Amino acid sequence: MFHLQTLELVHWDYCQRVSLPLDASIITIAGPNGSGKTTLLDAMRTLLGLRCSSPRDYKTYARHAGAQTAWLRAVVDNRPQGRQTSSRPFARRLIYSDQVTLACRIDRNGGDWQRRYCLVEGDASIEQLRDTPEKDLGFMGVENWGRVLAGAGLSPAIARVLSLEQGQTDRLCEFSPRELLRLVFDVFGDQEVLDAYEKARGHQQELAREMAQAEHELDHSRAQLTELANRVNNYKTWRLRLAERERLATEVVPVLAWWSERESLVKQSRDLRRQKTQHRSALTEIAVQNKRLLHLLEEGAGSEQKAEQLRLERDQARAAFDAAQRHEAPLEKIVQREQELLALVDKGSNADELQAHMKELQAREAELLDQRGTLQQRRKAAQEALAALEGQTLPPMPPEVLKFRCSLNSAGIAHQFVAEAVEVLDEKWRHAIEGVLRGHRWVVLLEQEKDLTEAYELGERERYRHYIVEPGQTAHRGDAGTLLEHVKFTAPVPRWLVQQLQQLRCVADPHEGKRMGGTWITPRAYMHDGRGARSMWVEAHEHQFGAAAVQARRAAAQKELARIDAQLAPVHDEVMAIKRQITDTRRALEGHSAAEELARRSDEFAEARAALPAAKQARIAAGTRWQQLEADTTRAHDRHRAFTEEHKRLEAQLLRARGDSERAAQDWNARRRQQQSQVAQSQSQRSQFPAKWITSGTIRSLVDEYMNEVQAKLRLHTVEQELDQSSWETDDTVEERHRRMDMTVREQAANLDDHKVKNVQAGTAVHNARESYIEVLRTTVRRYRKNIQELGALAGVEVAADLPLLENEDTVLAQAGLKVNFAFDGKGTIGLNDGEASGGQQVIKSLILLVGLLKDEESGSGGFVFIDEPFAHLDVRNIQLVGHFLRSTRAQYVLTTPITHNLEVFEPAEITLVTSKKPKGGRWAPPIAVAKRRGVPELGELPA
Template sequence: MFHLQTLELVHWDYCQRICLPLDGSIITIAGPNGSGKTTLLDAMRTLLGLRCSAPRDYRTYARHAGAQTAWLRAVVDNRPQGRQSSSRPFARRLLYSDQVTLACRIDRNGGDWQRRYCLLEGDVSVEQMLDMPEKDLGFMGVEAWGRVLSAAGLSPAIARVLSLEQGQTDRLCEFSPRELLRLVFDVFGDQQVLDAYDQAREHQQQLAREMAQAEREMDHSRAQLAELHNRVASYQAWQLKLAERERLATEVLPVLAWHGEREALTRHSRELRRHKAQHRAALAEQAVQNKRLLHLLDESGKAQQQAAQLRVERDQARQQLDEATRHEAPLEQLAKREQELLALVDKGSNADELQTHLARLQEQESALQDERSQLAQQRKVAAAALAALEGQHLPPLPPEVARFRKALTSRGIGHRFVAEVVEVQDERWRAAIEGVLRGHRWVALLDKASDLADAWELGERERYRHYIVEPGAVALKGESGTLLAHVKFTAPVPRWLVQQLQNLRCVADPREGKKLGGAWVTPQAYMHDGRGARSMWVDAHEHQFGASAVQARRAAAERELARIDAQLAPVLDALMAARRQIGDTKNALAGHSAAEELARRSDEFAQAREQLPAARQARVATAQLWQRLEQETTRAHDRHRAFNDEHKRLEAQLQRARGDSERAAQEWSARRRQQQGAVARSQQQRAQFPARWIAPPAIAALVDEYLNDTQARLRLHALEQELQQGSWEQDATVQERHRRMDATVREQALSLSDHQAKNAQAATAVMNARESYIEVLRSTVRRYRKNIQELGQLAGVEVAAELPLLENDDTVLAQAGLKVHFAFDGKGSIGLNDGEASGGQQVIKSLILLVGLLKDEESGSGGFVFIDEPFAHLDVRNIQLVGHFLRSTRAQYVLTTPITHNLEVFEPAEITLVTSKKPAGARWAPPIAVAKRRGVPERRPLPA
């Protein structure tokens, strides 16, 4: 590496023009703080193309001078550096003189500054360079300048060291082991081996790039091939769709339409035959129903006659029962009278016993009187209910419903209640219908929707608790098996009511309902819905729907009257007996004798005892006869009513069936005429098709593919939309281009395979070059270890370096590091940057590492180093150690130090440059004083 000999500054910072000698080994720049010591170092850094001390740069110094151009010039040594080396630092630039001039010209370019560099043989002054043409100077940029100096020995690694700023002398010992190893190899590495390794790696990378380029080209070609393939597929699909559209329009649609019409005609023919058979069956059924109607009429007459005869016999039996009762009653009263008198005779004349007996009889009389009153009231209610049913076709309305009807009528609002429009079709399911519809009996069905607001207003005022709804819809006959099938509505009803009955399935018992699931109801009104199951039973006297409900209520009222009468008769008899006993007891208390009456009426009492059993037996037999006839009369009356109702129902059904048959016959005739015309048109259309189109296999294939003409029409419409809206390839040449591109892709695949083989060979070459690089790296590390160990001996420091693990692998090489340990004064080992060293030891470590990089194995000398204030924070002993160390090496040092009372800092210097501060108001800084040592006496300080 070259050494500096002189440095010249023109218009650099506040220096107008100065020329400084630098031909010593150790140059010390001394001066007070702010006198320009770092300015001189930054001038040298700028001249060498390095960074200035942050945050300053060359623009700052050029701007301070206030001139348009600034010059930095240095004369460097170009002689061979080693004892056995004949190579000059700048021989690659064809410069073989002993001296070479390095120059940097800084010009103002608009609002910015621009620096340019040149390299000249010999010692060339600034004036000479100004007189020379610029093309002869060969100015270059900072990057090209860095390459020129790197070839002369100023490697990027040394450039990093020279760029250390003020107070960062110990920065080198802060490097990580991996950074230090990289720095060592950059400085010492065998350039040829490194170049061979770089060339091999670059060759492999170039081949990899070429292979990647080939892969990209092949991927691009494959993408183009895929695109062409898609376009070919699109073109073929377009051709297929055109052919399908043509076939659909000309063949498929007409044939399927004709086939569909033929199928429809066939179905219609079968349907007409089925309707004809149904009409004949309906006529036969009507004949049977006519016979059934006559039979019902005959049976109804017989039942009516039988009921009339049984009523006569029942009335006669009633008369006989009344006569037997009248014959038995006096005899029974005499028997009771005898027993009462005997009871009084037993009590004798004891007044207290008579009083107790009288009180007991009076209590009995009071209880019987209350029971008679209750039964009388019940009989009155039952008689009123029976009287209310006389002449009625429907059961009477409840009071609150009657009041609301009156209010609606007064407003002129037409209406009906649900109870008035329901008829039970099958009496077997009456209990279920009554139970399910019980809560909806008094829902008001308005005739007009416009009356809804007025009706709601009346409902609010009257507090009517049932729904008021607008006109509903006519309810159709329910499905078989549902409760709706057994109900007939004579007026429109709400849809929700019809739906409720439609949802209820009719089952025989709960077990069947459990198997069926869902909502169901039994004939005994046991209903199940989503919430569970419960009984909806309604007693017969509460039935509401239809004329049968009136009959049921009347029968229930009659049964209720008979039951009350049967309970009331013994109560009256007991009441009369109690009253007689009360009278007798009162008479006994008044002094009458019961024994006297017994004696006087003994014959009468004896006769009554003899006749009473026969009279009682006759009454019982007559009562049993009357009850039997009563039951037979009721059954005969019910049979007559059932025959009569069935006759009416069957007659109405027969009338409807006759009307339906007539309409069906007319409709069948009209449809048959239409069918004949459609068959003739189908035959004409068939004659227009080719025979192969309408062959059974061809039609079966069309049906399998399109199902019917509607689906074929939809397919044709979809095809039209796809052809119009889709993006289709219509260029027929795309198939040929696809074939050519396929051939190109195959050729590129072969070329890529060749590139892959070459890349594998290059990888082998890189591995061999890496092995050589590793050998050089090992020798470099050993050389550097030797240098720093020798330097450590000069400084009195034990230095140890661990050789890194080096393998033929880029990852291992990238992670390898150089670990260096120092031992000061026989103390423990200290690493690079472990925080164990003092400030002076940090400086010594960094200088050892730094000078070890500059030490030449052949000549024992190195290049030059800029060290900004290396003696900062050092005591006298450490300053002496550092100075001794610097003097013992052969490198060129440019040191800075402030003016200090410790003269030891000047002891190793051969040249001392003394800077001064610029006086206030002065244009330029004072000249720099130069003190040059003639000899190097041991430890003789420079004069102040």
């Protein structure tokens, strides 16, 4: 790196024009506080494109001078650093003179200031620069100026640590090992290798960014392609729906309608042919039935004549039987009287036997009278029950039910009983229905729910044993095969009652029920449920449901009355006989003689005994004949009635058949005319269709697809709704846009694949460049370690640096650091900033690290360093240590120091620049005094 030789300032702060020599190793700027020491340093910094001491800047200094233009000029050496000419600092600018002029021109630009830099070969004065055209000077901005100086050795890395401000002499000690390693490589690293690595890494990063961008764009394009594909599908679906709607409306529905009508006409033709055949068969059957009707008429007349003849013979036989019975009855009574008298004659006059016989007769009479009384009471009850049924449509209710109904009516509660709401539709299943519903006959069905509470209270007070239910639901016809099928409810009933009947399956007998399983019941009321099977039989006189129950009860009452009469007649006859015997026995006890009567009537009794067998035989013969004729007459009448009923039935059937035949003929003619009209219309409609629409294959495919006209219309309605209500893509350019986007996606995918290949290649290049970078880094670290160890030896300090672990991996390189340790006065080692070094040791450590960066390996030169007040806050011993180190190195130092009582601060200086404060009221600052040491001071040993 170059060294400064002279510095010239024009209109810089309060300096009108100052020219200072700097051709020495150590230049000390001394003066009181505020005399412009830092101002001179900032001038050098501005000239080199560096940042001024905070918070000042070059504009502040230019503004203080009050001039329109300020100049900063320095002459630096450009001698070669080695034996080759290309080692001159400014050889890259094709300047090969030993001296080079650096200049900075600061101009007022409106309300602001602008600085520009130029580089001139040799020692050129400010006047020469001012007189030279600007285009020949090649003024440049601060950025380009920094690149020019970086080519001469003042790299940005050095610039960051070159100028140490006040109190920052230990600045480099505050660097972390990783920051120090980065700074060392930035200063010493082979620029071509560094540039190659940075270029390769930048290229890879750029490729990675481009690949990420390409992936993002590809994903975006694919998303757009997917969206366009969905839109294309939607567009195609829309076109298909339009085509389907048109086809349905113009072809499918009309053709299927015509085909359905045609099929209907074909079916009608078959029906008409079948109807005509049936009509002919009916006419044939009518002719046959007419013949049979005539035969029945003849048979009926013959059977009527025979029945009348048998009736006359039966009446004659009855009369003969009655005459024989009248003839036999007196004879039988006379013979019975004879037997009673003989029984009394046997007892004779024995009063005891007569008394005993009397008692037996009386006991028997009492027994018969009791039996007759019981039968008469039963007959009276049967008569009353029969009388109660007269004029009734429903069987009577039990007393407790009638009483509760009166209470409900009094309370104004509208109601019905289940018994009043049930009708039996099939009498075959009456016994089953009566049995199942027997316990629910008198369930109260309220008509209004608001009466429920009051009805409950009445039921509690009356102790009504049957249920009181709220308004139910209307019961519909039960399923086939269930008991509910045979029941009709005329009023709403509870749901549970309907379900009970719906669950009972009707079976013919228990054997079938066992085979079916579940809940079932037979016509004879034998029921099976989950608990088992039992009989629910109810006698006919206890039936309750419907008008048929009244008839059943009446028939049962009449049958019971006839049975009682049959039992009562023989009891009555026996009672009369016993009474007569009692009378005879009583008369015998009073002295009447049975033998006397026997003697008196002996001839009468003998004639009666002789005539009785013949009379009885005559009665039996007459009765037998009468019963035979009665049976024959009944059969003859039944036969005649059968012929008559069959004649009436067949005659009515023939009348209905003739009427049906005539109506069928009329209907056939009307349907035939209508069909002919429809056939003509169908043929006309067929002629309007294209031939390919009505081929058998086409119609068969339409039927397979749509079934019939109704389904086709429903599909047409669905398609129209879908077209009206759904969101459709109708832009016909969407397919072309999708095709273009597909091509774009393919191109982007290919481009991405190419980027991936290039990224792999770039990774390989980065890997190779990183290997070169690591080799240079190792060399650089070894070089820097050598520099600081040599500088430490000059300063009497042991310096040790640990080589970092370097591997071909960015993570390892990013974490690598340079650890440096120092040993002063034979004491233990200390690190960079561990707080164990004194103030002077901190300054020496920082200077060793800094000068080690500036030291040239071939020439041993250390460049130049600006240090603002390096001896601040240091004692005499540390000042000596710092001064000794400065003299021991070959770097150029520009130092500042205030005027102090310790002369040690001036001891290492070769040139001392003495500044003074601007006088109060003065325009410019006093001139700067220059004190130059004769000869170069000897570097001696430091006193202990």
